[in-house]
Amino acid sequence: MSDKNEKKTDCAHEPIEEVSAKMPAEELLYDMADLFKIFGDCTRIKIICALFESELCVNHIAELLSMTQSAISHQLRVLKSARLVKVRREGKTVYYSLADDHIKTIFDQGLEHICE
Amino acid sequence: MSDKNEKKTDCAHEPIEEVSAKMPAEELLYDMADLFKIFGDCTRIKIICALFESELCVNHIAELLSMTQSAISHQLRVLKSARLVKVRREGKTVYYSLADDHIKTIFDQGLEHICE
DNA sequence: TAAACATATGAACAACTGTTCATATGTTTA
DNA sequence: TAAACATATGAACAGTTGTTCATATGTTTA
Numbered sequence: 001m002s003d004k005n006e007k008k009t010d011c012a013h014e015p016i017e018e019v020s021a022k023m024p025a026e027e028l029l030y031d032m033a034d035l036f037k038i039f040g041d042c043t044r045i046k047i048i049c050a051l052f053e054s055e056l057c058v059n060h061i062a063e064l065l066s067m068t069q070s071a072i073s074h075q076l077r078v079l080k081s082a083r084l085v086k087v088r089r090e091g092k093t094v095y096y097s098l099a100d101d102h103i104k105t106i107f108d109q110g111l112e113h114i115c116e
Numbered sequence: 117m118s119d120k121n122e123k124k125t126d127c128a129h130e131p132i133e134e135v136s137a138k139m140p141a142e143e144l145l146y147d148m149a150d151l152f153k154i155f156g157d158c159t160r161i162k163i164i165c166a167l168f169e170s171e172l173c174v175n176h177i178a179e180l181l182s183m184t185q186s187a188i189s190h191q192l193r194v195l196k197s198a199r200l201v202k203v204r205r206e207g208k209t210v211y212y213s214l215a216d217d218h219i220k221t222i223f224d225q226g227l228e229h230i231c232e
Numbered sequence: 233t234a235a236a237c238a239t240a241t242g243a244a245c246a247a248c249t250g251t252t253c254a255t256a257t258g259t260t261t262a
Numbered sequence: 263t264a265a266a267c268a269t270a271t272g273a274a275c276a277g278t279t280g281t282t283c284a285t286a287t288g289t290t291t292a
Contacts, residue, residue, distance in 0.1 A: 037156030
């Protein structure tokens with residue numbers, strides 16, 4: 001018999017064509033990776049974690065994490081461009097807070113996975 | 117008055133000492149970042165996503181993602197060392213599958229956040 | 233045992249990332 | 263308006279990361 005869809009290796013699992021058909025769109029998976037990439041840095045995780053408690057201004061986040069104002073500002077920009085934080089200006093100071101509740105859920109899920 | 121705990125900037129938010137007290141341990145946050153770092157790569161996300169459907173062998177994952185066997189093997193090692201996948205050998209072929217259900221939950225939360 | 237097959241791995245390299253430093257922008261106060 | 267304060271930003275640099283290439287390890291079959 002000449003099966004054109006024959007696999008190189010003979011594995012006992014579901015045909016890869018079927019798996020392939022069930023995969024989300026390539027672009028969506030890219031966006032997923034990009035989202036998790038944001039959470040994949042300790043400084044940003046700390047910032048997010050701090051913002052769970054309270055809206056904060058840049059200087060205080062820097063003070064809290066014992067880091068440079070510049071470093072924090074750069075990271076806040078990353079978080080902002082990913083729509084994870086929102087900004088509110090009041091005179092000289094700029095207040096940052098979390099954009100929505102999904103962030104907390106994702107954080108908590110990660111936490112649960114770690115603590116097992 | 118000489119308030120030793122005075123803040124450099126006078127913001128209207130919760131004192132940073134209180135925020136600081138509520139933060140999880142430094143090490144835990146590092147582990148969190150490390151976990152999300154794994155999800156923060158498109159190749160690994162795709163592998164994880166494929167394994168949602170079925171246990172798979174290395175060659176087929178490579179075929180599915182149109183990538184080198186070597187590249188996939190390297191990434192599987194990363195996933196394995198983070199205990200996200202488990203291994204089962206059967207003769208020549210090695211089958212990979214997801215280690216637990218938390219992975220699916222984290223993935224789905226990310227998906228939800230994206231689709232909004 | 234030799235050949236074929238399936239996977240793993242080390243070295244190398246390019247691309248990406250996070251911090252620092254210097255400085256710019258924007259706001260308030262004296 | 264000048265000075266002080268709060269934040270943002272560009273360039274540079276070191277450290278990290280993902281892929282490739284060549285090759286090694288491990289398993290089965292002829």
